[in-house]
Structures are given as structure tokens and as C-alpha cells.
Amino acid sequence: MNRSVPSFQDVVRSRHSTRGFLPTPIPRGILEEMLREAQYAPSNCNTQPWNVHVVSGKKLQELSAILVDALRAEHYTLDFSFDKNDYPEPYKTRVAEQGGRYYRALGVARGDALSRAEVVERNLRFFGAPHAAFLFLPAVGDNVRVASDVGMYAQTFLLSLAARGYAGVPQAVLGYFADTVRQALGVPDELKLLFGISFGMPDSTHAAFNYREDRIPLEESIVWHE
Template sequence: MTNKLTSIEFDGRVLSFSETVRTRRSYRGFLPTPVPQDTLTRVLEDAQRAPSNCNTQPWNVHIVSGQKLAALSVLLHEKHQTSDTTPDFTFDMNHFYGVYGERKNAQGKAYYEALDVARGDIDGRKRASGYNLSFFNAPHVALLFMPSFGDNVRVAGDIGMYGQTLLLSLAAHGLGGIPQTSLGFYAEPIRQFLNIPQDMKMLFGISFGYPDESAPGNRMKMDRVDISESVTFHS
């Protein structure tokens, strides 16, 4: 691995750190064009620089592309149809209370509005959530697995560090991605499909590629609350 400092150019421009952070967003629609292998390698080398508890680097990353990705999508849609989920870690959106629940609701509303799915349209909503399992048409997905240690909270934090570093590197290279907990609902069939050992647990996946700016799923842009709602200064 090289530690040489490089500046990244696309469209003849170099993005500052601030621009990279603000350019990154979750994309829900991609062009079929695959990412060149050398670009993918550079992005993965960037992500590998993520910090972790005691430098354990617990990320075990599986990149799926091409025919294999198409076959995986078919399998996941089959499981989705029968609601056959096998997550390694619980996820219940009903647990989000107060402002967290409000923010979750605002995000869901923005997504369904972008797709013109009405509030009471149950089938439309199921179809829309199913787009996750088509990887939003991305040509690649990175599936993030981890070893299990204790209650796994610290390990999951490390995987989050890795995921964000990967996403920022994608943004800096003119690419886009979306982290997807929804892929982790199918941890067991994914493990079997890719022959991944049982002791590797899946946290989430990141579909990525060249964003399709005209895709309906990319019409929404999520805002953030003011830092005064998240940060307390003590002195």
C-alpha cells in the first residue's frame, strides 16, 4: 500500500476536504458504467486508512459486481417477497423516540415523495424499499462484515469509520454510494451465497458507482439540524 500524498482530480477540479464532505450524499440511482479497477483500488486504499480500536482493522469487505451481483439481487428479492429476514444485528425503527423518530419520518417522507409514492400506498412502499435489493442499479456493492467481539458496539463503530472513509473517497473521486442497513437483513443468504464463514457478521453494505443524477431517487437532499442541537460546549 502506498502512503504517497496525491490530489484527486475529476472534471479538471480538485475537491477541498470541505467540498468532499458536502458533495457526499446518499445516491439512490446509478449509471451501469463500472468503476475502473485502479480507481476502485485507490478508494479501497483510502478506506483502509480508517481508524479502529487498538488498530484491529476489523472490516472484512466483500465487493460484488457483474453477473454475481445480478444473481445476488435475484436471491435478495426472493427473500424480500417472503419477508425472510436473518439480520445479525437488530434494527427496529420503532425504537427511534422523540426528535430521532421525527427525523426518521422526515427522511422516509422525502424518499417516498421523490418517488411519487403516496403515503397509504403499501405496495408502492414495498416496491420502493425493494430498490435497495437491486442496489439502486449500482454496478458494485461493498458488503461490510466484521468479527464478533463482546457486545460488538466498538467493532460496529470501527466499521462505521471505515464506511464513511470509503464514502468520502468515492465522493472525492467523482463517484457516489449509499450505506444500506437493509442489505444486512439478509446476512445469512449473503454469507451462503459468497461462502463467507459463519463467524463473520454483516453490519451493512454500500452500493456504489457513478450516480445517475436524473434518477427519481436522487431528487431528495437531506438537510441537517444546526450544530447547536447536537453539540454542547463545556469550559
């Protein structure tokens, strides 16, 4: 097979969060190749603190049903707090604007609470993806360093997916049910759930297939010192 290799810039620019997947699983060999690439992420003192549970097939369907039940029962058990209202400006505005763009892309009206609840539930159905990875980490101090290592791992994995025409979406929502996930997967309490990633082949017929998030200008992030 003569597969053309995309440039690094193509991979970085093409990666985006996909929220509609085809059910076709990724062949195990390719999946292992991508997970091996993710292992090359840097980490503090090369501790490699990522503990990753990859769930597929029947187990993923079972887990989805358990998570939807937990959501409906409002049984939230977060290892790491997350409240969008905590963001100060300018991040607060970005949160609101991203939400608005996303719901518009899906055709969900502002006051439509029922459809919005369905969008949250779709997170727990893994957006139809054939695989989900749950990213756990050991509790160390305030966890900021370890979490940043796991973030680097996650992005490397997402880029590995993008390089092969696959896609994924990191999901804080999956971390809202840490106890439920730990119990379902037999994960010890010592490992804390940062977030999950649903991944697979994107579904080009999905309503949000063409939805893309832009980026702020460089001047808003970078301060030059010379």
C-alpha cells in the same frame, strides 16, 4: 489529464446517499485506490476489523435475484437487530420526517403500500449500481466498538467515492438477509454483516437525483464546556 482536486469541504458537503446509478463499472485500479484510502480509517487498537466483500458484474445480478426472493419469502436473518420503532424522541420524529421526504421525492403517496414495497426491493437491486460492498465484522463482546470502527471505514470509503465524482448509499436493508448473503458469497458464520453499500456513478436522470437531506443546527448536537 488535469483533474481539479476538490477541497475537503466540497467532498464532505457533496457526499450524499445516491439511489439511482448508471450501470458503468468503476475501473478496477480506481476502485482499489478508494478501498486503499478507506483502510486509513481509525479503529480501536488499530484492529482494522472490516472484512469487506465487493460484488460486481454477473455475481451482483445473481445476488440481487437471491435477495429479492428472500424478501418476498420474508426470510429475514439479521445479525444486528434494527427496528425504527425503537428510536425515542427526537430521533423518532427524524425517522418519520426523512421517510416522508424520501417518498415524496420519489412521488410515492403515503398509503401506496405497493410502491413502498417496490422502493424496498430497489434496495435489493442495488439501485442499479454496478458494485456493492458488504461490510462484515468479527463478533467481539457487544460489538459496539467493532461496529463503530466499521462505520468509520464506511464513511472514509463514501468520501473517497465523492472525491472522484462517484457516489454510494449505505444500506441497513442489505443486512436484513445476513445468512442469505453469507451463503451466496461463501462467508463464514463467524463474520457478522453490519450493512452494505451500493456504489458507482450517479444517474442524473433518476427521480431522486436532486433529493438531499439537511442537518440539524449545531446547537442540537453540541454541548460546550469551558
